[in-house]
Structure formats: C-alpha cells, structure tokens
Amino acid sequence: MTQVMPQATDHGGGVRSLRVPIPDNPLGHTLVYVVDTDRGPVLIDTGWDDPESWDTLADGLTACGTSVAEIHGVVITHHHPDHHGLSGRVREASGAWIAMHAADTAVVRRTRQARPERWFSYMTAKLTAAGAPEEHIAPLRTPRPRALPGLSPALPDRDIVPGELLDLAGRRLRAIWTPGHTPGHVCLHLEETHPARLPGHGRLFSGDHLLPGITPHIGLYEDPDDATVTDPLGDYLDSLERVGRLAPAEVLPAHQHPFPDAAARVRELLTHHEARLTALRALLAEPLTPWQLAERMEWNRPWEQIPYGSRNIAVSEAEAHLRRLVKLGRAEAVPGSEPVTYVAV
Numbered sequence: 001m002t003q004v005m006p007q008a009t010d011h012g013g014g015v016r017s018l019r020v021p022i023p024d025n026p027l028g029h030t031l032v033y034v035v036d037t038d039r040g041p042v043l044i045d046t047g048w049d050d051p052e053s054w055d056t057l058a059d060g061l062t063a064c065g066t067s068v069a070e071i072h073g074v075v076i077t078h079h080h081p082d083h084h085g086l087s088g089r090v091r092e093a094s095g096a097w098i099a100m101h102a103a104d105t106a107v108v109r110r111t112r113q114a115r116p117e118r119w120f121s122y123m124t125a126k127l128t129a130a131g132a133p134e135e136h137i138a139p140l141r142t143p144r145p146r147a148l149p150g151l152s153p154a155l156p157d158r159d160i161v162p163g164e165l166l167d168l169a170g171r172r173l174r175a176i177w178t179p180g181h182t183p184g185h186v187c188l189h190l191e192e193t194h195p196a197r198l199p200g201h202g203r204l205f206s207g208d209h210l211l212p213g214i215t216p217h218i219g220l221y222e223d224p225d226d227a228t229v230t231d232p233l234g235d236y237l238d239s240l241e242r243v244g245r246l247a248p249a250e251v252l253p254a255h256q257h258p259f260p261d262a263a264a265r266v267r268e269l270l271t272h273h274e275a276r277l278t279a280l281r282a283l284l285a286e287p288l289t290p291w292q293l294a295e296r297m298e299w300n301r302p303w304e305q306i307p308y309g310s311r312n313i314a315v316s317e318a319e320a321h322l323r324r325l326v327k328l329g330r331a332e333a334v335p336g337s338e339p340v341t342y343v344a345v
Contacts, residue, residue, distance in 0.1 A: 007056070007063035008034070011252065012195030014171075015203070018060030020047030022082045030082045031254050032057060033205060034064050035190075038169035040072030043096075044188060044205050045254055049085035057086060068093045075166060075173075077207025077254060078185040079104040079111075079153065088154030099158035099166065101177065104184030108153045110223065122224040123312065130315050131289025131339035136308070160186050172202075178209045178243060180236020181216045185209055187243055200249030204262060209236075210243055210251055212259040215269060219316030220323075233324040237273060240266045277330070280321050287334050287341035294318035 009017045014036035019029040033044040041064070047053045058068050071094040076084050079100065087098050100108070124140045160166065162177035172191040179185055188205040208216045218233050244266035251262050259265065283296050294314045295303050306314060322342050325331035334341045 007060040011203075011258065013192065013203075015190070015252070016064050017252070018047075018057060018064075020053050020056050020060070020086075021050070022048045023050050023052065025082070027082070027255050029255070031252070031256075032060075033252060034061065034066070035168070035171065035173070037072060037171050040070055041066050042073040042075060042168055043071055043090065044075050045077055045083040045207070046074060046086035046090055048082045049089070054086060054089060057090075070094065071096045073158075073168070074098045075160070075188065076100040076104070076156065077187070077205065077209075078182040079107050080182065080208070081153070083207065083254060084108070084153055087156075088152075091154060097158050098154055098156040099160050100156040101160045101162070101175075101184030101186050103179070104182055105156050105159065107182070107184070107223075108155055110225075111153060112155065114224070118224060122222075127291075127312070127315065129339055130319065131291040131341075132315065133291075136311065139308075162186070176204075176243065176246070178207075178236075178239035180218055180232055180239050181208045183221045183230075183232075183235075185239075189246055189248065194249040198249035198260065200260070201247050203250045203252055204243065204246060204248040206243070206251050206253045206262075208254055209239065210262060210265060210269075211253045212251075212256050212265065214256070215272060217313060217317060218320050219313060220319055222316075229323065231320075231323050231327055233273070233320045234327060237270060240269055277321060277325060277328075280318075281325060281330050281344045284325075284331050284342055284344040287337065287343045289339050289341050290315055290319045290322060291339075293322065293342070 016034045018032045020032045021029050030045060030047045032047050035042045047057055061067050068090060071090055073096050074087050074090055076087060090096055091098055120140050124137055127137050160175045162175050164175060166173045166175060174189045174191055176187040176189055178187045185207055187207060187209050190203040192202050194203060218236050221230050221232055244263045248262050250258055250260055252258050283293060297318060299306060331342050332345050334343055
C-alpha cells in the first residue's frame with residue numbers, strides 16, 4: 001500500500017519517492033526514487049541543482065531514515081539538469097558512484113569541455129538554417145555572460161549497460177535503453193514481485209520516457225561536432241513499443257505520479273504521435289522552413305506567448321518531426337531552397 005508522508009512517499013518493497021522542486025518550471029518537481037539495497041540506499045535521479053532542491057532532497061532522505069552521507073549509488077535515467085543536477089553534490093557528500101548510459105555520458109563530457117561561446121555559435125548556425133528571423137538570432141551573436149543551468153554536470157563513473165542488471169546488492173534492476181528524449185535515456189525495470197501483488201511484471205522507473213499525462217519533448221540530439229542525421233522521434237516510438245512489451249505492473253515516472261497499465265499509455269502516445277505527424281504533413285501542403293512549421297504547430301499556448309528559450313526547443317521538436325516524415329517518405333526537402341524548406345509528398 002502506498003503511504004504518503006510529508007517529505008516522502010513509500011511505494012512498498014523498499015522503494016520511496018521524494019518530490020524535489022524544479023525552480024520556475026511548470027513541471028513543479030522531479031520524483032527522485034530511493035531504493036534500498038543490501039549496501040545502502042541508491043537514488044534514481046537526484047533533482048535540479050538548486051539550494052531549495054538540495055534541502056528538500058536532504059530532508060526527504062532524513063524522513064526515509066537515512067541521509068545524503070549514506071547514499072551508496074546514483075542511477076541517472078538521463079542527463080537533463082532536473083534529473084542529474086544534484087548528482088555531484090550527492091557524490092561529494094557520500095562517495096557514491098554515479099551511473100549513466102554512455103550516450104548521455106558523452107553529452108555530459110562534451111558539455112563540461114565546451115566553452116559557452118561554442119554553444120552560442122552552434123545555435124546561431126542551427127537557427128539560421130531553420131529559417132529563424134534575424135531578431136530571434138541576434139541576441140545569440142553577442143551573448144551576455146550568464147550562468148546557464150547544467151554547464152558543469154558531474155561526470156558519471158559507471159556505465160549503464162542496456163539489457164544488463166545493475167550492480168545493486170539484493171535487487172534485480174535491469175536497464176532498458178529508451179532513446180528519444182535523449183540519446184542515452186534509460187528506463188529501469190525492477191524485476192521483483194509488486195509489493196501489492198498487482199498483475200504484471202515488476203515495476204518500471206520510466207524517467208521522462210513514459211509519463212501519465214504529458215508527452216516528453218522529442219527534439220534533435222544536439223552535438224556540434226557530429227553531422228550524423230539522427231531520427232530521435234523514430235527512436236522514441238521504437239522505444240515506446242519496447243517498454244510496452246515489458247508489461248510492468250506499475251510505472252514509477254520522474255514527473256506527475258505512478259500509474260498502472262504501461263501498455264495502454266504506450267498505445268495512447270503512439271496514436272498521439274501518428275496523429276501529429278499526419279497534421280504536420282497537412283501543414284506541408286506549402287513549402288515551410290522548420291521555423292515556419294513550428295509557428296504553425298499546436299503548443300500549450302499561442303506562438304506569440306512562447307518564451308524565447310522555449311521557441312528554440314519548439315523548433316528542435318519541429319525538426320525532429322520533419323526528419324521522421326522524410327524518413328517515412330511523407331515529406332521531402334525542396335531542392336535548392338535556402339533556408340531549406342520541406343513539402344509533403
């Protein structure tokens with residue numbers, strides 16, 4: 001039986017969750033899971049690197065009868081700062097190891113090594129190629145020095161190997177590679193009988209891959225030094241089907257709340273994305289740049305109300321959908337167009 005305490009929720013079977021706040025974000029919080037093992041507690045994700053978030057994490061661990069200093073290990077579902085942000089502080093306080101899929105560790109390493117100017121020049125080139133107007137690009141040409149979140153993330157010291165059990169004494173936690181939201185996103189399948197005997201196969205820590213009421217952002221895998229044409233949306237849809245086949249008794253996501261029937265939620269998301277691809281193909285009755293497509297797509301608010309940074313994310317998502325349509329043979333680039341435009345076929 002799930003029990004809710006002021007700082008923590010007990011999900012039974014040696015698994016609890018903490019609601020670690022994300023500053024100035026409509027998601028509100030990250031669900032950080034505390035998993036008991038024979039060598040001490042292990043965290044699945046850590047939350048955003050912020051003083052309030054750190055205090056909430058520490059207080060929550062105290063409510064669980066442990067402390068940051070006693071953490072044995074940290075398993076990260078993906079590299080985003082609301083998941084990986086506090087990993088370094090946890091390791092400093094406890095000596096815990098940090099595990100992440102190699103593809104996301106590569107992103108962390110690149111982020112740590114790259115100068116902010118490199119990122120601004122890359123974004124300038126990307127947005128220019130996507131057809132963004134000059135007034136949107138101009139601030140990137142003369143960026144003001146400012147602290148960006150996640151520019152110094154902790155470098156993991158262990159790899160999560162897809163398909164293998166993690167080294168957690170007394171537990172059976174298997175890594176499932178689920179790229180799409182990030183190239184190295186993983187879900188974690190707890191292959192143990194559900195404590196409430198719910199029908200299905202164990203429990204799934206789903207990170208941002210499978211959420212009960214929202215769809216994760218699927219944009220491009222950003223690597224300034226890699227010109228490979230990836231298909232993140234195709235990766236995501238394939239990963240969804242893989243998770244659906246696991247048929248866990250319960251899903252423990254990183255946002256919102258736990259829920260049963262992963263297969264039903266997977267079907268909803270597959271239907272949603274197919275409908276969205278069909279709608280976007282209809283928009284491409286006329287040639288559009290990725291920026292123009294993003295302006296016409298349906299978001300949670302009108303385009304005019306979308307903040308500057310979120311517009312960049314929206315364009316990335318438009319490009320991910322365009323790549324999927326092109327790969328499916330449902331759209332193509334218009335030869336000779338600059339910036340490149342796409343049209344339905």
